[in-house]
Amino acid sequence: MKTPDADVKPLVHPDEFVDLDEIIHLCTGGEAPWLKIQEKVFAEFAQLKSAGYDGRSKIYARGEQCRQKMGKLWKVPAHRIAFMPSAAEGMNWLARGLDWREGDNVVTTNLEFPSVAYAWKHLRSQGVDIRLIPHSNWMVNEIDLLNATDDRTRVLAVSHVSFYTGQCLNLEQLSEGIRDYHTLLAVDATHSSGVVEVAAELTDLTVSSSYKWMLATHGVAPCYFSERAETETKVTCFGWHNLSVWPEQGAERLANAPEKPMPGKLEPGNPAMLVVMHLDQALEILLSVGTAKISDHARSLSKQVSDGLKDLGFIVISPQNYDSRSGNTCFQLSNAKEMQNQLAARGILCWGEYGRVRISTHLYNGSNDVRRFLEVLSELK
Numbered sequence: 001m002k003t004p005d006a007d008v009k010p011l012v013h014p015d016e017f018v019d020l021d022e023i024i025h026l027c028t029g030g031e032a033p034w035l036k037i038q039e040k041v042f043a044e045f046a047q048l049k050s051a052g053y054d055g056r057s058k059i060y061a062r063g064e065q066c067r068q069k070m071g072k073l074w075k076v077p078a079h080r081i082a083f084m085p086s087a088a089e090g091m092n093w094l095a096r097g098l099d100w101r102e103g104d105n106v107v108t109t110n111l112e113f114p115s116v117a118y119a120w121k122h123l124r125s126q127g128v129d130i131r132l133i134p135h136s137n138w139m140v141n142e143i144d145l146l147n148a149t150d151d152r153t154r155v156l157a158v159s160h161v162s163f164y165t166g167q168c169l170n171l172e173q174l175s176e177g178i179r180d181y182h183t184l185l186a187v188d189a190t191h192s193s194g195v196v197e198v199a200a201e202l203t204d205l206t207v208s209s210s211y212k213w214m215l216a217t218h219g220v221a222p223c224y225f226s227e228r229a230e231t232e233t234k235v236t237c238f239g240w241h242n243l244s245v246w247p248e249q250g251a252e253r254l255a256n257a258p259e260k261p262m263p264g265k266l267e268p269g270n271p272a273m274l275v276v277m278h279l280d281q282a283l284e285i286l287l288s289v290g291t292a293k294i295s296d297h298a299r300s301l302s303k304q305v306s307d308g309l310k311d312l313g314f315i316v317i318s319p320q321n322y323d324s325r326s327g328n329t330c331f332q333l334s335n336a337k338e339m340q341n342q343l344a345a346r347g348i349l350c351w352g353e354y355g356r357v358r359i360s361t362h363l364y365n366g367s368n369d370v371r372r373f374l375e376v377l378s379e380l381k
């Protein structure tokens with residue numbers, strides 16, 4: 001007899017979010033809901049923004065506070081994390097800054113998010129081989145990636161958690177597997193940061209959007225850069241913020257200006273400080289609940305989603321073992337967009353496209369949401 005799954009309760013009440021009282025929100029993998037407390041942050045920003053120099057100093061202080069929190073979340077020194085405008089920019093920074101030679105290669109997968117797969121687009125014409133390693137029945141095998149890596153692999157670029165299947169790759173295995181090569185490990189943590197543990201210290205670059213599992217919004221993507229990545233990468237964008245011009249120079253420019261170290265190095269101009277303040281607020285909540293608890297919660301719910309889907313006869317393409325699961329559970333459906341719309345019409349939000357439906361479970365979801373979703377799905381099937 002099948003043992004019933006434990007009843008998982010939300011870790012943060014859905015009432016803490018805008019408009020979650022009437023709907024079941026299962027689409028943080030696309031767009032997270034907005035925390036009501038962010039209204040206060042917006043009001044505070046508005047006051048500080050109008051308060052001249054003093055207000056600006058306070059905004060910057062909040063930025064540094066946010067950096068410290070990101071360091072805690074990713075367990076790396078805060079000063080190695082910069083605020084970039086998008087996750088795409090992180091990968092591209094590496095692509096633009098490395099000293100590429102003909103015959104070099106990049107290893108990634110054919111199931112990657114476009115910014116990870118195509119950051120290297122211009123390098124093909126310089127004789128760099130971009131290796132799109134095929135997935136195997138929707139799973140990316142770490143061994144396949146490592147077998148494709150050789151002594152000319154400059155970058156192994158992957159998403160920590162797949163946008164398409166929710167598979168969580170084993171970063172330890174990848175970082176260990178490339179140890180004998182001079183390969184940088186570049187990771188897009190957009191679908192892991194905020195929901196599963198991100199061991200950024202195993203990587204040379206970890207970048208994540210903040211509008212999904214980190215519960216903030218568009219315009220800021222924290223980016224960890226290892227010492228090695230910093231040493232090997234030329235800065236490709238200069239501005240007042242990443243050069244030592246003030247107080248060293250006054251009004252007039254000298255012929256040259258030294259580059260600042262991390263984290264300023266990757267921030268040529270002002271980051272989107274309003275969003276940084278929203279991220280700071282969201283991280284306060286995520287850190288107070290704790291990543292270990294959130295990740296166990298999300299993985300337990302994803303198992304309930306997955307088991308329920310299989311019982312209904314759907315083909316689940318997300319991994320079944322605990323460590324490879326994440327907050328995303330996905331199943332195949334040719335009319336995925338239509339199913340998304342039908343569920344939305346019944347108050348259940350998910351994300352459906354490109355032949356699969358993605359069900360995302362985060363800290364405001366519980367078993368009740370999963371049961372209701374499966375009930376409605378079985379009626380629509």
Ligand SMILES: Cc1ncc(COP(=O)(O)O)c(C=O)c1O
Pocket residue numbers: 029085086087088089113115159162163188190191208209210221
């Ligand atoms: C893996 C992954 N990376 C990045 C993004 C988007 O990030 P950004 O707009 O910050 O580049 C997405 C959005 O769906 C994603 O799934």
